[in-house]
Amino acid sequence: MKLGEGPMGSNAGAAAAQPLAIEARGLVKRFDGFTAVDGVDLSVPEGAIYGVLGPNGAGKTTTLRMLLGIIDPDAGLRRVLGHDRPHEVAHTIGYLPEERGLYPSMKAYDAIAFLGALRGLPLAEGRRRGKALLEEHGLGYAIDRQIRQLSKGMAQQVQLLGTLVHEPRLVVFDEPFSGLDALNQGKLEKMIRALAAKGTTVIFSTHVIAHAERLCDEVAIIAGGKVPFAGPVDVARDRIRPQVRLETRSSDGAWRAALPADARLEGAFWHFSLPESGIEPLLRALIEGQAGILSLSIERAGLHDAFVAIAGEAAARALEADKGEEAGR
Secondary structure, eight states, X not given: OOTTSGGGGGGHHHHXXXXXXXXXXXXXXXXXXXEEEEEEEEEEETTOEEEEEOOTTSSHXXXXXXXXXXXXXXXXXXXXXXXXXXXXXXXXXXXXXXXXXXXXXXXXXXXXXXXXXXXXXXXXXXXXXXXXXXXXXXXXXXXXXXXXXXOHHHHHHHHHHHHHTTOOSEXXXXXXXXXXXXXXXXXXXXXXXXXXXXXXXXXXXXXXXXXXXXXXSEEEEEETTEEEEEEEHHHHXXXXXXXXXXXXXXXXXXXXXXXXXXXXXETTEEEEEOOTTOSHXXXXXXXXXXXXXXXXXXXXXXHHHHHHHHHOHHHHHHHHHHHHHHHTO
């Protein structure tokens, strides 16, 4: 049975409305009796920037490897760029694994060409493109340097360019920001946006919520091998009601009866969730009750708060621990 047929026919209409670069249903993978991925569903629209967000060990890498055909699922179905067998479209995919690795004796432009050749790009064309990419990204001085002569950050950039040299339709990055300093993280974010602007689909895994919040159209939150949420970032944030902060000149009055039940006073400010009825009825009550509004702000929940609500406190603490370990390296 193929995706979109039989029990999954309900997805056919959505797929027709918005073409999918990746579709997976019920992916399961076990290692020595341990279930690393447990029934994962994903739908990645073409041209999207899609994040797979979760702590280390949550199942992110295993999921990506199943999608790419590097390993096969024990159960479930997948389709990549319209094909049920990912290897058939490997030449149109760029993949940057979490474990970086280049031949240390290769020159930078040759390393890029070699990675392109693995995806079907002729070696001579790969060398030409490799030199051009290095120049374009400010690494022209390193064209003839061996990988062993480069810093770790420069070597990572070379491998990143090798992932893109064959101009793939789909790019998959596994923890691409790991090990990069703030400057190069910014460069990578800019590159990801540029890829999407050209219509390339980008999917990346990360344990850093800020990257996903800044870049992604949609995310899959993964914890313990399961995906409790997959969809637009805005939808995830809307799982938590916006928070209101109110400061009034009057400290008491009939207007206080209009405050929601969860309202709490912290210093000079009231804090509470935006009422289901919206802010307008409350504003009327405050004005009519002569509360004297000094300030009022409405703050939408961030992706971090949404992650905590969806995946739980334990998963959120694991994310923070991963960030701390990386910062300490």
